[in-house]
Amino acid sequence: MSRVAKKPVALPKGVELNIQADSISAKGPKGTLSVAKPAGINVNVDNGTATFSSEDAALIPLAGTLRAILANMVKGVSEGFERKLELVGVGYRASMQGKDLNLALGFSHPVVLAAPAGITIATPTQTEIVIAGADKQAVGEFAAKIRAVRPPEPYKGKGVKYAGEVIIRKEAKKA
Incomplete structure (x- = not known):
């Protein structure tokens, strides 16, 4: 067995x-x-x-x-499940507009994501996003969807990353 x-x-x-x-x-x-x-x-x-x-x-x-x-x-x-995301980068911000998450991630337009049913989103600060809910799969999937909008890049580490995630950095090109 x-x-x-x-x-x-x-x-x-x-x-x-x-x-x-x-x-x-x-x-x-x-x-x-x-x-x-x-x-x-x-x-x-x-x-x-x-x-x-x-x-x-x-x-x-x-x-x-x-x-x-x-x-x-x-x-x-x-108990419920919770995922925390951090925004790293100058001018990168997150805010709530009703039940929608508004992200400013350096694009020419804001990215607006609607919260799925059963998921609560909170932004304690402009650079933190907390996703909570009872369904582990739904919480993780929505966190991955937010991270996929601007994944962390390896040179400066800018982007959306999970709290505690270590970004392996690359050395810049030498002239």
């Missing part, structure tokens, strides 16, 4: 797991998330833990994947 699938998922207080024939949903203080349940994988909830099993040997890796997704869902609906 998959090592990941053998490990049970602990359900914190306030988190409910609803298992249907074709889907699993987690409900908690931060919201509700659901995922499709593949046929042939058994999910059992008892004493505040969820365990995974499969009788078909070909589905054992899928049981481990489902366990990892469910663990992220449980953490998301109880």
Whole structure:
């Protein structure tokens, strides 16, 4: 059996797991998330833990994947996920216009991105963006979308980078 699938998922207080024939949903203080349940994988909830099993040997890796997704869902609906981005560069700014993120990144026009459903965006300072939400995949995808507008360049490090990301610098050309 998959090592990941053998490990049970602990359900914190306030988190409910609803298992249907074709889907699993987690409900908690931060919201509700659901995922499709593949046929042939058994999910059992008892004493505040969820365990995974499969009788078909070909589905054992899928049981481990489902366990990892469910663990992220449980953490998301109880604590939530957060990604921080930093803007590095002269004149690079971020601000909120209602629910839209307005970015000034050295282009001739401002870049305006609408927040997807279930995601909250905050700009504590002009050079910081904080993305939070219950769905880990949606938070990471939107953070990557913002970073892709102006990725950090290797000579001066200008651009949008994740907080704590190390940009490997290149030496300038010698004449």
